[in-house]
Amino acid sequence: MINFNGSLFPENKEILTSKNRGLKYGDALFETLRCVNGTLFFWEDHYFRLMASMRMLRMEIPMQFTLEFLEDEIKKTIKENGFENKAVRVRLTVFRNEGGLYAPETNDISYIIETKLLDSPFYIINESDYEVELFKDYYVNKDMLSNLKTTNKILNVVASVYAKENGYANCLLVNTDKQVVEAINGNLFLVKGNTIKTPPLGDGCLNGIIRKKLMEVVGATDEFQLLEESVSPFELQKVDELFITNSIVGIQPISKYRKKQFVTTVSKKLVGKLNAKARMVG
Template sequence: MINLNGELLEEKNANLSVYNRGFTYGDSVFETIRVINGKIMFWEDHYFRLMSSMRIMRMEIPPSFSPEFLEEEIKALVSANNLSSSPARVRFSVYRKEGGYYTPTTREVGYVTTCSLLENAFYLFNEEPYEIELFKNHYINSGILSTIKSNNRAINTLGSIFASENAYNNCLLLNEKKNVVEALNGNIFLVKDNIIKTPPLNDGALNGIIRKQLLSIIKKLPEFALEEISISPFELQKADELFITNIAVGIQPVSKYRKKIFDSKTSKTLLSKLNVKARLG
């Protein structure tokens, strides 16, 4: 079942127009959300990021889009797909209603929500080899548009094809200043000695939900110093650890970048604390 503008429909009946602006212009934003046994993980953060993304895209936020209303919409869809007692992955997409060319004729929005079964309720530590490389064919522009989750994901798509063609598990993306910004599907963290670094949002890094959770966790750990600072590609091979974060996997440790093999002690520690926070939150 799919939720299309508040109506629960079977997938074959949930149709969007070919003139939908999310398709024709990428005029759409979305959230990927974990729902565990009917409970939305980090819902407040998802909600406020969605509202912020809509404002940045100059979309008109409907009066009905309260946290309570959208939460019930998500839970109703999960229930309709018989996933209320299972871990589920939900994608909540908001698009500007059709009309116009580059200049829209309206700022009103529609929405579509899908969900699927997740394998595990909480985040598991992945000890399988995980090799990454830089993707240098195209660059992310530093600035506020790069921090939101929109349908404009050409660089991520091309980078994913490059990774697949060259047998890498993931790639890191650079901005126009040649600084490391993020991975293809999440934020990047670097550990060197007792310092944990991650690129700042003004470098073009996605304002990730798990990124935000980890920043909060790390700040409370006296054994680590946290820096939101630009990261040069030259720092990567000098690091003790690299790990990638997103809502789907939590923390993904990187085992290899070029000739460097990384430890994963810090990412394992942080993953256990993230699971605790998810259970409590």
């Protein structure tokens, strides 16, 4: 079952029309998050990112769109699907209502909530082969729109096709200054000795929730130094570890980039701290 504006429908129910602005113009935002045994991981962070993004895109935020309201709607959808005591992937999509061409006739919005079962209730390190390559056909813009989780993801789609055609698990995206900013589906971290580095938001990477949480984790330790600095492609083969972060996987180590093989020592240390933070904050 999916939740469309508070009403529940079967997944195969046709509820959107050809006039949908998310379809026609990518005029939509989404949040993807974990829910385990009724607890939404880092829900406040997801909620406030969504609200800030809606304001930036001039969407009208409904009066009832409180933290508690959307949490209840998510949990209602989870319960209707019989997933209350499971690990669940939740996607909340918000789109501007139908009408207009590029200029919308209204800034009012609708929403859809979808759920899907996950294999594990915890973030775990996947140590299988995970080779990546740079995707250089098109570039990420260095602006605040690139920080938002919108449905304008054609660059990510084309990069995913490129990765699949060439046998890579993922691709790393570069911005218009040829700096590495992120992976197709998450933020990028580099580890060299006791230094952990991630590209800054000003370079055009997604303002990721797990990126934020991991930066908090690293910043609270004496073991590592955290740097938020631009990443040159030439750095990638000189570091000890590379890993990707997102709200569903948590931490995904990269095993190989070109001729360089990477270890997972720091990834394994951090995933336990990330799980602890998820259980503490919810």
